Amino acid sequence: MAQHASLPGRDIHRIVTMAGRCEAVDGIAPFNEQTTLAMSAHPAKHRRHFVVPLNDSVIAYAGAEVVGDVAEAEMAVDPGHRGRGVGTRLLGNVLDWIAPDAAELRMWSHGDLPVSQRFAAKHGFERARVLFQFSRGLDGFPWPASWPEGAGKNWPRGGAPAASLADGVRLRPFRSGQDESEWLRVNAAAFASHPEQGRWTAADLRARMEESWFDPDGLLVAEDADGMLGFHWTKVEGGVGEVYVLGVDPRAQGTGLGRTLTLAGLAHLAAHGIRQVDLYADESNTKAVGLYRKQGFAVVRTDVQWAKRLTRA
Numbered sequence: 001m002a003q004h005a006s007l008p009g010r011d012i013h014r015i016v017t018m019a020g021r022c023e024a025v026d027g028i029a030p031f032n033e034q035t036t037l038a039m040s041a042h043p044a045k046h047r048r049h050f051v052v053p054l055n056d057s058v059i060a061y062a063g064a065e066v067v068g069d070v071a072e073a074e075m076a077v078d079p080g081h082r083g084r085g086v087g088t089r090l091l092g093n094v095l096d097w098i099a100p101d102a103a104e105l106r107m108w109s110h111g112d113l114p115v116s117q118r119f120a121a122k123h124g125f126e127r128a129r130v131l132f133q134f135s136r137g138l139d140g141f142p143w144p145a146s147w148p149e150g151a152g153k154n155w156p157r158g159g160a161p162a163a164s165l166a167d168g169v170r171l172r173p174f175r176s177g178q179d180e181s182e183w184l185r186v187n188a189a190a191f192a193s194h195p196e197q198g199r200w201t202a203a204d205l206r207a208r209m210e211e212s213w214f215d216p217d218g219l220l221v222a223e224d225a226d227g228m229l230g231f232h233w234t235k236v237e238g239g240v241g242e243v244y245v246l247g248v249d250p251r252a253q254g255t256g257l258g259r260t261l262t263l264a265g266l267a268h269l270a271a272h273g274i275r276q277v278d279l280y281a282d283e284s285n286t287k288a289v290g291l292y293r294k295q296g297f298a299v300v301r302t303d304v305q306w307a308k309r310l311t312r313a
Contacts, residue, residue, distance in 0.1 A: 001093055002051045005043035011051055012039045014058040022076050028111035028301070030076035034196070035063045037207050050075075050093050052086060060086050064094050067199070071102035087119060095310070105308045112302045120306040128307035130283035134297035138270045138277060141296070144263060152217075155267040163260045165222065166252075169229060171264060174219035180205060182228040183221075190230070190247035197245065213237050220264050222257055230257050232265035241269035243279035262295075 004011070016039075022030045038047060046067065052060035062075035073094050077087045098105060106128065109116035120127075143158030150171030151163075165171070174183070184205060191198035208214060218234040230248035234241060243265060248258045269277060279297065281288045 001089065002053065003093070003097065004049040004051065005047070006041070007039050007049050007051075011049075011058065014053075014056075015039065015051070015061045018058045018061065018078050019076060021078055021080070025079040026111060026113055026115075028113070030110060031063070031074050032108060032110065035074045038063050038065070041207075048094075048097050050090055050097075052077075052090060054081075060090050062090050062094050064098060066098055066101050069101065069103040071098040071105045073105060073107050075107065082115070088123070091123060099310070103310055105310060107306050107308075109304045109306060110301075112304045116304070116306075123308065125306035125308045127304055129305035131303040131305070132281050132283055132289065132299045133278055133301035133303070134281065134292050135276065135278045135300045136295070136297045138266065138275050141266065141270070143267065143270075147264075147267070148260065151264070152268055152271060154271040155264075156270050163263050164256070165260055166224075166255055166257070168224045169222055169252075169257070170224075172221055172223070174216045174221055174231070174233075176209065176216050179221065179228070183231060186228050186231065186249045187245070187247050189249050218265075218268060220261065220268060222252070222261060230261050232261040234265045234269055236269070236272070236274060239274070239276075241266075241274035241277040243277065 007015070019030050039049070041047065044065075047063070047065040050062040050064070051058055057078075059078040059081045060076065062073055064071055064073035066072075071094075075087065075090055075094070077090070095105065107120075107125065109120065141156075141158075142160040143156045144160045144163040145157060146162040147155055147157070148163060148165040148169075148171065180202065184200065184202060187200055188198055213235055215234075215236070218236070220232045220234070221228055222230045228249065229252040231245070232243070233245040235244040236242070243262070246258065246261060246265070248261070266277060278300075279292065281292060283289065
């Protein structure tokens with residue numbers, strides 16, 4: 001088993017190939033976007049890659065990083081090599097590396113698979129967080145009767161109440177090269193209590209903007225004379241739209257801006273021919289979960305974050 005501060009291209013290819021075999025068997029990809037992007041990131045003291053090679057392939061991989069006194073990791077074992085202790089040895093290596101700094105290890109299980117449940121129970125993890133993926137088609141969506149200033153061309157209209165903004169607020173697309181610092185400020189404020197989204201850095205934002213799916217026109221911004229108030233970042237991959245990130249600055253929360261931004265992003269997707277939209281929400285965010293259910297979204301997938309308290313030597 002090898003540890004790396006950064007991964008060579010050949011190992012990334014082998015890990016991605018192994019992840020594809022996992023997805024074919026499990027019905028779901030084993031790694032989230034953060035882990036996938038980290039495979040190509042520059043070396044960092046707080047991040048480590050663990051690779052289990054066999055001949056010219058990789059049969060298991062874990063990516064881990066430490067933030068403060070909390071470590072986060074994702075791992076996967078090739079379906080053809082499960083049940084042989086590979087995952088246990090891989091976890092052991094992760095635990096050895098984080099031991100000097102971390103008081104807790106958190107790991108995602110995508111799809112809440114029984115194999116992951118058994119592994120978590122065997123190694124003393126507890127169910128700590130649940131993330132729902134919602135989905136719905138846009139045909140028959142209750143579109144508003146009118147849109148506020150800044151609406152895009154060909155946004156659909158219907159018989160629902162008008163989408164409105166407070167006086168002095170307008171919508172516009174994100175401006176690459178100009179809006180990054182303001183976006184990061186609003187994102188940090190809107191997600192101050194979120195364990196992942198709220199700590200995005202300029203490098204995190206830049207990495208997403210360099211992805212092939214990024215479209216500044218699909219990142220809608222609401223602003224007034226004092227600056228950015230909120231945003232709805234949409235994403236399109238494989239013909240499916242996504243509510244990628246929706247954030248509202250605390251000074252605008254409770255004004256209805258979130259509802260208008262949600263509708264605006266969905267309308268932007270519909271105007272570009274998208275007919276299915278996905279979004280994610282924490283089970284604990286009962287307000288958001290209730291809102292999405294009322295808008296016709298249904299849960300199609302459940303991800304679980306498992307946590308293990310660690311005893312420092």
